[in-house]
Amino acid sequence: MLEELQRLQAHIGVLKTRLAHYESETQSLAEAKQQAEEQHHAQIVQRNGVITQKQEEIESLSEQLSTSQAQFQQLNQDATALADRYSRLEKSCTDLKNRFQELLAERNELRVIKEKLQNEQRQTLQNVQSLQQERERLLQKNEHAKAKVEAIIQRLAILGTAQDQHAQEIQQLAHPTDVSEEA
Structure with missing residues (x-):
């Protein structure tokens, strides 16, 4: 029994050392656990801070995204409006180009007509x-003819009076009785 007691005491001693070892191990584990919990808590706090910061960044980025989407939609509307306006301007440009071509053709036609009218005017002026x-030549000729006719009339008048006298003399000689009756 003594042997057993000694053995039990030896077992108890081993158990006590083991117990002390386990207690120290438990205490170091508890300290390690405490440190781990503190570290874990610090990490949780840090991660919560990071999460909060990330959420704030997400909110900021969401706002930026919303703003960017609104800007994008506005830019799309502006681009559509500009494309429409460009299309209208291009059509107007084409219309203006066509009108300009028509005006050039009209100008060329008017130049031809102007040159033709100028030629006609020159010819008309030459004709005039x-x-x-x-x-002037006919007026001079007419004046000359008038002068001749007047000269002829004067000569005929002179001749007529001379012939009238001769005719009366001849008549008197041919019909002496008629003349005396008249007298």
Whole structure:
């Protein structure tokens, strides 16, 4: 029994050392656990801060995204409006180009007509000048003819009176009785 007691005491001693070892191990584990919990709590706090910061960043980025989407929609509307306006301007440009071509064609036609009218005017002026010269020549000829006719009339008048006297003399000689009756 003594042996057993000694053995039990030895077991108890081993158990006590084991117990002390386990207690120290438990205490170091508890300290490690406490440190781990503190670290874990610090990490949780840090991660919560990071999460909060990330959520704030997400909110900020969401606001930026909303703003960017609104800007994008506005830019799309502006681009559509500009495309429509460009299309209208391009059509207007084409219309203006066509109108310009028409105006050039009209200008060329008017130039041809102007040159034709200028030629006709020159010819008309030449005709007027030649007609005026002809008129002057005819007026001079007419004056000359008038002068001749007047000279002829004067000569005939002179001749007529002389012939009248001769005719009366001849008549008197041919019909002496008629003349005496008249007298």
